[in-house]
Amino acid sequence: MLKNKKYDFIIVGQGLAGTLLAHDLLDSKKRILIIDKQLKASASKVAGGLMNPISVRRCIPAFPEYYIETAFKRYSELEEKLKDSFLHTKPLVKLFRNEEVRDLWNDKYNNHKMDIYIKGFNKSNTFSSFKDIFTSANVEPAGNLDVIRFLSTSKTYFSNECDFLEEEFDFDFFNESKMSYKGYDSEKIVFCEGYRLINNPFFNYLPLAPTKGEVITIKIPSLEYYDQIISKGVYLIPLGNHLYKVGATYNREDLTDKITDDGQRFLIERLEGILNVDYEIVDRQAGIRPTVKDYKPLIGWHKDNSRIGVFNGLGARGVLVGPYLSNAFVNSSYETISRFDK
Ligand SMILES: Cc1cc2nc3c(=O)[nH]c(=O)nc-3n(C[C@H](O)[C@H](O)[C@H](O)COP(=O)(O)OP(=O)(O)OC[C@H]3O[C@@H](n4cnc5c(N)ncnc54)[C@H](O)[C@@H]3O)c2cc1C
Numbered sequence: 001m002l003k004n005k006k007y008d009f010i011i012v013g014q015g016l017a018g019t020l021l022a023h024d025l026l027d028s029k030k031r032i033l034i035i036d037k038q039l040k041a042s043a044s045k046v047a048g049g050l051m052n053p054i055s056v057r058r059c060i061p062a063f064p065e066y067y068i069e070t071a072f073k074r075y076s077e078l079e080e081k082l083k084d085s086f087l088h089t090k091p092l093v094k095l096f097r098n099e100e101v102r103d104l105w106n107d108k109y110n111n112h113k114m115d116i117y118i119k120g121f122n123k124s125n126t127f128s129s130f131k132d133i134f135t136s137a138n139v140e141p142a143g144n145l146d147v148i149r150f151l152s153t154s155k156t157y158f159s160n161e162c163d164f165l166e167e168e169f170d171f172d173f174f175n176e177s178k179m180s181y182k183g184y185d186s187e188k189i190v191f192c193e194g195y196r197l198i199n200n201p202f203f204n205y206l207p208l209a210p211t212k213g214e215v216i217t218i219k220i221p222s223l224e225y226y227d228q229i230i231s232k233g234v235y236l237i238p239l240g241n242h243l244y245k246v247g248a249t250y251n252r253e254d255l256t257d258k259i260t261d262d263g264q265r266f267l268i269e270r271l272e273g274i275l276n277v278d279y280e281i282v283d284r285q286a287g288i289r290p291t292v293k294d295y296k297p298l299i300g301w302h303k304d305n306s307r308i309g310v311f312n313g314l315g316a317r318g319v320l321v322g323p324y325l326s327n328a329f330v331n332s333s334y335e336t337i338s339r340f341d342k
Pocket of ligand 1: 013014035037039043051195196212213247286287290313319
């Protein structure tokens with residue numbers, strides 16, 4: 001039984017995007033209805049949740065600094081609000097693949113102001129469990145968000161603080177001119193459907209180019225917990241209790257949540273390049289990222305109906321960019337975004 005019949009916002013989708021937006025709107029005292037069916041292959045359910053401020057291949061900042069600051073600050077605030085722990089701040093260790101990569105990082109550190117994120121270099125053989133013959137660098141601030149925990153704690157919070165319909169949004173029951181869905185009226189509606197935006201009749205013209213990703217969870221019997229994230233071709237995120245999440249692959253062709261031989265081979269090959277110790281695979285997952293052709297997020301209001309909005313395209317780094325973008329959207333900076341002029 002829902003509490004209201006009239007809302008300020010209906011949010012379709014409670015992945016990372018919808019969750020961040022719902023928190024921002026509730027903090028602004030809006031009445032909201034969230035609709036989500038926990039559909040298969042959603043990105044947030046499999047994401048490693050890595051928060052890495054550097055684009056490791058070119059050793060440049062991945063985003064302007066304020067994105068990073070906003071992300072860490074916002075998740076800390078939400079931990080306090082929800083009385084739970086899901087933000088794990090810890091350094092990231094970049095293991096160099098060869099001398100060229102090592103030299104590039106040294107050059108960026110010395111000459112290109114990357115010392116804001118590179119906090120020092122380690123000698124080779126610093127880590128007994130990892131292959132670091134070409135040395136390594138420490139990156140901070142970094143960490144990971146336990147996305148599943150953040151989403152599930154938020155869902156419990158939303159069940160008390162607003163209305164929640166656990167069903168698949170059916171466009172046949174949406175009346176665009178009355179802004180009503182199955183008898184529930186709203187001032188506005190915002191679609192946060194992740195890669196399923198490709199099926200949305202209002203926004204399917206947008207340049208979403210979804211990318212499948214596979215991750216595995218491994219158990220390292222000799223390593224109970226390592227309090228740093230390791231990166232070398234793939235990331236290795238400590239989960240506790242000997243478990244580590246390893247990811248991820250990129251595939252634009254196959255948009256299913258099936259585990260593939262190619263994906264598994266890729267992850268295992270990369271892992272062999274990192275680990276000096278034995279491990280076993282305990283879980284395999286796949287999801288679809290809402291990536292965009294030009295890497296720009298898809299945020300704003302429809303050109304023919306300014307009450308229908310989209311908050312999507314968070315891409316491969318939604319955890320880092322989501323908090324800043326959600327805040328900007330709620331504060332209406334995106335009202336005149338031009339990419340919606342089809
Ligand atoms: C393998 C993998 C690894 C990743 N690793 C990282 C990482 O380490 N760091 C990082 O920052 N990002 C990572 N990402 C990217 C990150 O997961 C995404 O940026 C983010 O989760 C996108 O969130 P979203 O809410 O837009 O989409 P989704 O998570 O896909 O959520 C969409 C939601 O909408 C719901 N929905 C859709 N259509 C309907 C409908 N019609 N009716 C009802 N509900 C509907 C779905 O059920 C779902 O809950 C990774 C992604 C993948 C796939």
